[in-house]
Amino acid sequence: MRATAVLVGLALGTYALKSAAPLMLGGRELPRPLARLALLLPAALLSALAVIATFTDRRSIVLDARAAGMAAAVVALWLRASFVVVVIVAVLATAAVRL
Amino acid sequence: MALAVTPFGIAFGVAGAKAGLALWQTSGFSVLVFSGSAQLAAVDIVGRGGAVPSAIAAGLLLNLRSLGFGVAMAPSLSGPWWKRAAWSQLMIDEATAVGSAQSEQRWRRYGFVFAGVVLFLAWNLSTLLGATAFAGAGDLVHRWGIDAAIPAAFLALLWPRLASVDQRVTAVVGGAVALALVPIAPPGVPVIAAGLGVAAGWRARRREGAA
Numbered sequence: 001m002r003a004t005a006v007l008v009g010l011a012l013g014t015y016a017l018k019s020a021a022p023l024m025l026g027g028r029e030l031p032r033p034l035a036r037l038a039l040l041l042p043a044a045l046l047s048a049l050a051v052i053a054t055f056t057d058r059r060s061i062v063l064d065a066r067a068a069g070m071a072a073a074v075v076a077l078w079l080r081a082s083f084v085v086v087v088i089v090a091v092l093a094t095a096a097v098r099l
Numbered sequence: 100m101a102l103a104v105t106p107f108g109i110a111f112g113v114a115g116a117k118a119g120l121a122l123w124q125t126s127g128f129s130v131l132v133f134s135g136s137a138q139l140a141a142v143d144i145v146g147r148g149g150a151v152p153s154a155i156a157a158g159l160l161l162n163l164r165s166l167g168f169g170v171a172m173a174p175s176l177s178g179p180w181w182k183r184a185a186w187s188q189l190m191i192d193e194a195t196a197v198g199s200a201q202s203e204q205r206w207r208r209y210g211f212v213f214a215g216v217v218l219f220l221a222w223n224l225s226t227l228l229g230a231t232a233f234a235g236a237g238d239l240v241h242r243w244g245i246d247a248a249i250p251a252a253f254l255a256l257l258w259p260r261l262a263s264v265d266q267r268v269t270a271v272v273g274g275a276v277a278l279a280l281v282p283i284a285p286p287g288v289p290v291i292a293a294g295l296g297v298a299a300g301w302r303a304r305r306r307e308g309a310a
Contacts (some may be wrong), residue, residue, distance in 0.1 A: 003120045008116045010156040011131035014162045019168030019187030030170050035202050038167035040297045043266040044273025045161045046257040048261050048293030049140055053250035056251040056281045058147065069247035070254060077258045084103035090251030091106070094244030 069094030101221035102137070104193075108222050110248040111139055112229020114242055118146030122230050133219060134191060136256060137161045139249060153287025160294055168195040173253035175207035192256065219237040243295025268302025 005047045021030075030038070055061055072093035076086045108129070109167050120142065128138045132137030144154040175198065176186050180261035189212065198211030233240065240246055260266040273296025280289035 001126050002151055003118070003142075003262070006141050006145055006153045006154045006158075007127050007131065009151070009159045010128070010137065013155065013159045014132050014137060014165065015136055015188065016167045017159070017162050018190035019171040019184060020166055022183040022190075023180065024172060025173055030167070035167060036301070038163045038296050040269045040300050041160055041270040041294055042164040042216055042254065042267060043257065043260045043300065044293045045140070045157070045258070045290060046232055046253050046295035047270035047274035047296070048277030048290045049136065049143075049161075049193060050250045050253035050257060051170075052280050052281060052289060053143070053253060057276060059282055059286070061281060062276065065244065066247050066250060069244060070105060073251045073254050077255060082103060083252070083255045084106065085249050086255045087106045087251045090247045090254075091244045094247035096244075098150065098242060098244060 065094045065097035068097045101217050104218060104221050104280070105225045106245075106248050107135055107252045108225025108231055110252070111135065111142070112226040112231070112246060113145070113233050113245065114139060114229075114249065115142050115226070116230050116234035118142050120230075122227075125230040126223065126226055129223045132158070133222065134158075134162050134165065135222065136253060139253075140290060143175055144290070147286035149280060149286030149288075153285065153291060156168060157287055157290040165190045166191075168192070171195060172198055172207070173205045175211065177208075178206075184206035186215070189219065191215065191218065193218055223299060265300040265303045267300075269296040269305035272296035272299040 029035070048072070054066050056062065057064075069090040073086050073090040077090040081089065102245035111129065112125060114126065116122075120128075127144075129140065132138050134142075140161055141158040142152040144157055152195045169187070172190065172195055176183055178186075186208075194211050194215035197214035198207045201207045233245070257270060261270060276295055277289040279294040280292055284292070
């Protein structure tokens with residue numbers, strides 16, 4: 001039930017954000033502060049999600065094999081690897097540490 | 100590119116099953132929301148027992164960027180309202196990137212729609228695969244390190260944004276705030292609170308501009 005509520009709410013809200021400009025804005029630009037917010041907010045949240053998915057287990061902070069996977073991912077990104085390579089490198093490095 | 104979203108899609112399918120979602124719910128997210136990072140964030144919060152509004156808010160804050168994508172693509176997406184309504188569902192990072200790379204308006208639209216449709220199919224097929232074939236394999240997911248695909252995907256999406264100082268400051272502060280809050284705040288709240296990183300990043304550019 002909770003999952004369905006999240007599904008409906010997130011689907012409607014996301015569609016509103018996706019379609020606002022094509023349906024209503026036409027060729028006009030966003031007000032600058034809003035454009036800035038739309039640019040910066042994802043950086044904060046993606047970082048938070050990456051950190052939480054790496055260093056936490058439920059509600060405790062942990063350091064385990066996933067951290068090694070992320071370190072490998074950083075190296076791959078530094079070497080300009082593509083999205084799929086980065087993900088695979090992280091998976092393999094994590095698996096290797098857990099062997 | 101379609102290949103690139105496949106591990107991420109599988110990881111989402113597994114995450115949905117692990118969070119206790121029915122198959123139609125997990126797939127429903129991929130069809131109706133169609134935004135990888137927001138889906139994962141919301142489903143993760145549901146799985147950790149977070150409140151419904153926190154899960155929705157975390158996903159929507161993350162998707163504020165699709166408002167920006169819409170602004171970038173709107174001039175190229177001319178046509179009757181029902182076409183623009185359908186195209187809007189494809190407003191994701193990759194489709195916008197392909198569309199924006201073309202110079203002529205018509206080709207921008209073709210690129211956007213083509214990439215969007217291909218990714219929509221790949222994303223939904225891989226979600227199904229993850230939620231069915233890989234769902235019961237919790238132990239295997241752990242042993243093969245497939246759980247690491249999720250933070251890696253977030254990191255890869257974040258990486259190109261770190262080129263600018265203000266986004267870098269925003270990301271560092273946001274990540275630190277979130278991690279600090281995990282042990283003490285209800286699930287979902289740390290991700291939303293990470294938005295405070297924006298305040299730090301906002302000032303970073305002003306300083307950069309002044310120098």
